[in-house]
Structure formats: C-alpha cells, structure tokens
Amino acid sequence: MNDRYSRQILFPGIGKEGQEKMGRKHVLLIGAGALGSGNAEVLARAGVGKITIIDRDYVEASNLQRQQLYTEEDVAERLPKAAAAKKRLTAINSDIEIIAIIGDATPEVLREKIVGVDVIIDATDNFETRMAINDVSQKYSIPWIYGACVGSFGMSFSIIPGKTPCFNCLVRTVPLQGMTCDTGGIISPAVQMVIAHQTAEAMKILAEDWGAIRTSFVSFDLWRNQYTSMKMSKAKFSGCLSCGENRTYPYLESENMTKTTVLCGRDTVQIRPSTTGEISLEQLAGQLSVLGYIVKGNPYLLSVEMGKERMVIFKDGRALIHGTKDLTHAKTVYQRILG
Known part of the structure; x- marks a missing residue:
C-alpha cells in the first residue's frame, strides 16, 4: 500500500487493517446530487474499492452552487450526473472501480444492484425511493445511512438491520416527510455537514469498527x-412491515412506485415508461428533427425544445418535461413525442 492513504492509516480508528478492508468494500450510492457527489468524492479519496452510483438526472447550472463534483463544462454538455461523477472520480482515484447507472433506483434496480454491497448511502431527494432503500436494506441485511437537508437544516441516521429501528419505524416518530429543497432553498454548508456525518458512519462500517457507529x-x-442528538432505540415498532415480526417489504412492490414525479425544487416532471428497454436516441433525433423540433443530444440523452417547454429523453425511455409541474400536461407532452 503506497503513501496515498498514509494519514488515514495513522488514524487509530482505521489503521492499516481498516484501510485494507475499505479497499475490498462496495458502496451503493443512491443519488448523485448535493449529498451524493460529496459522499462519492470523500469515499473515493478514502480508497473505498468499489462505488456504484445510481442517478436519474443530468447536470444543470443551478447544481454548481453545492454539487461539488461538477463543472460548467458538464452543464454545457448536459451530462448525466452519474456519468459526470464517474469521469471526475476516476480522475481523482484511478485505482478504484466506479460504476455509473443512469436511471431510477426502482425496486427492480435495487434488488439487482444490492448483490455484494456492504453499505448503502441515501443521497436521494424523495420519500418513495427512501422507503424502497429501507426495504431492500432490511430484506438483504445491508446497512444504510439516511441523510437529508434543506435550507440550513440537516439530519442523518445510520440504519443497521436487526439492531436499530428502520426508516419505516423512524417516520412514526420523527417528521421526515417535509424534507424538500422546494420549501426554502439550501446552503452548501448544510450539505457538507450531512456529508460529514454520512461518510464518517460509512467509513466506520467499511472498516468494521461496529462499536463506533452512532x-x-x-x-x-x-x-x-x-444541534440535537436523539436516542432512537424506543422507535423500533414490532408491527413494522419492513423490519417487524411479520415483515412483507411493501415498498419493494413495483405497483407502489409512481410512474410520474415532480422533481424537487424545479418546474419539472419525470415520466417513466411502463415497459423497460432502450430506445435509439440517434433514430429518435432524426425523426423529431424532421418534424421541426430543435434537438440536441449526447450519447446519454436528447434535449427537445418545444416552445416554452423542453423535454429531455434518456435511453431507457424516461423523460424530464421542463417548464411544468402539471402531471396531466406532462403526460400529454410525453405521449405526443414518444407515443
């Protein structure tokens, strides 16, 4: 092992053995926005052996204020966040493996990607995905670290299956549903504080220092x-459907995942197709150009301008309809373009 991690190895909580363990571990990171990009960079620099990043969005100018992996070039190219993150992380540490998945963290995707994972880090912006993360964590006994922030406020909790209350238990005690950047903006120091809590907990788990976990x-x-720290041992609920005595993991059922979503803090609706499969962006671009639409693209997505609105289409058939929060109108636009 070279000098790259020498200062980290000197820290008694990690040491040489802990560093070697981290180098063999796999982190699944859900979301590559503010929390996700920060978590990814810290863990990549720390020498975590493998990081899988799942994100459905692409880089925009408003992200640069707090999403530390991205540049103005990424904005100009409209790179998907997962792809842009992989490019930057590989430049930071070429010795580790980075897997980028451009798409939603649906129950199907989570079940597929959970294999071999040592810890899941929540860096998403919606309650529904967190419930699916929680259920896959409980079903496969994989720890996960919850984190959220809005304005100058943030929160974090480490969920260890079989030991701590799960997220489904937690929401019965702590009002978490209101956490959205739609309500009051966000400042970067709050993001960094949550990242510090999440990555510290992740490193404890990866180095297998279980007694140090908060x-x-x-x-x-x-x-x-x-600053508040609350003991949560009494929050565990025996009737919980995710971690209780008769668990059913309800949030791993596809019918419980919506097909349309208003994205946090933006006049944008995401629509997921009911069927899976890739579409040919090149062929679609040709068809739409003939119809008079202004089409721009890269290997990952197409941007289609339609008057005051703009639609971004990904290979998996997902689309972001910008300029509206109206789900019905967004579906109409989607049908008009993609059928």
Missing part, C-alpha cells in the same frame, strides 16, 4: 446554531 438520530440547523 446510534442516535442527529439533526442540526447551522444558521440558528442548533
């Missing part, structure tokens, strides 16, 4: 100088 639920408000 068992409390942490929340803070950097602007109001508030």
Whole structure:
C-alpha cells in the first residue's frame, strides 16, 4: 500500500487493517446530487474499492452552487450526473472501480444492484425511493445511512438491520416527510455537514469498527446554531412491515412506485415508461428533427425544445418535461413525442 492513504492509516480508528478492508468494500450510492457527489468524492479519496452510483438526472447550472463534483463544462454538455461523477472520480482515484447507472433506483434496480454491497448511502431527494432503500436494506441485511437537508437544516441516521429501528419505524416518530429543497432553498454548508456525518458512519462500517457507529438520530440547523442528538432505540415498532415480526417489504412492490414525479425544487416532471428497454436516441433525433423540433443530444440523452417547454429523453425511455409541474400536461407532452 503506497503513501496515498498514509494519514488515514495513522488514524487509530482505521489503521492499516481498516484501510485494507475499505479497499475490498462496495458502496451503493443512491443519488448523485448535493449529498451524493460529496459522499462519492470523500469515499473515493478514502480508497473505498468499489462505488456504484445510481442517478436519474443530468447536470444543470443551478447544481454548481453545492454539487461539488461538477463543472460548467458538464452543464454545457448536459451530462448525466452519474456519468459526470464517474469521469471526475476516476480522475481523482484511478485505482478504484466506479460504476455509473443512469436511471431510477426502482425496486427492480435495487434488488439487482444490492448483490455484494456492504453499505448503502441515501443521497436521494424523495420519500418513495427512501422507503424502497429501507426495504431492500432490511430484506438483504445491508446497512444504510439516511441523510437529508434543506435550507440550513440537516439530519442523518445510520440504519443497521436487526439492531436499530428502520426508516419505516423512524417516520412514526420523527417528521421526515417535509424534507424538500422546494420549501426554502439550501446552503452548501448544510450539505457538507450531512456529508460529514454520512461518510464518517460509512467509513466506520467499511472498516468494521461496529462499536463506533452512532446510534442516535442527529439533526442540526447551522444558521440558528442548533444541534440535537436523539436516542432512537424506543422507535423500533414490532408491527413494522419492513423490519417487524411479520415483515412483507411493501415498498419493494413495483405497483407502489409512481410512474410520474415532480422533481424537487424545479418546474419539472419525470415520466417513466411502463415497459423497460432502450430506445435509439440517434433514430429518435432524426425523426423529431424532421418534424421541426430543435434537438440536441449526447450519447446519454436528447434535449427537445418545444416552445416554452423542453423535454429531455434518456435511453431507457424516461423523460424530464421542463417548464411544468402539471402531471396531466406532462403526460400529454410525453405521449405526443414518444407515443
């Protein structure tokens, strides 16, 4: 092992043995936005052997204020965040393996990608995906680390199957559903604080220092100088369908995942097709250009301008309809373009 991780190895909580363990471990990162890009960079620099990133979006100018992996060039090229993250992380540490998945973290995808994973990090922006992460974590006994932030406020909790309350238990005690950047903007220091909590917990798990894992639920408000740590042992619910005595893992059922979603903090609706399979972006671009649409693209997506609205289409048939929060209207636009 070279000098790259020498300062980390000197830290007693990791040492040479812990560093070697981290180098053999696999992290599944859900989301590559503010929390995701920060988590990914810290863990890549720390020498985690394999990082799989799942994200459905692409880089926009408004991301640059807090999403530390991305550049103005990524914005100009409209690169998917997962692809842009892989490019940057590989430049940071070429010794580790980075897998980029451009798409939704659906139950099917989570079940497929969970194989061989040592810890899941939540960096998503919606409640539905977190519930699916929670169920796949409980079903396959994989720890996951919850994190969320909005404004100057943030929170984090480490969920260890069989030991801590699960996320489904947690929402019965702590009001988590209101966490959205739609409500009050966000400042970068709050993001960095959550990242610090998440990556520290991830490194404890990866180095197998189980006794050091924080068992409390942490929340803070950097602007109001508030910090709270709550014990959550009593939050565990025996009747929980995700981790209780008669668990059914309801959020791994595809019918419980919506096909249309209004994206956090944006006049944008995502639509997922009911069937899976790739489409030919090159062929579609030709067809739409003939019809008079302004079409731009890269190997990952097409951007189609339609008056005041713009539609971005990915290889898997997913589409982002910009300029509206109206689900019915978004579906109409989707049908008009993709049928």
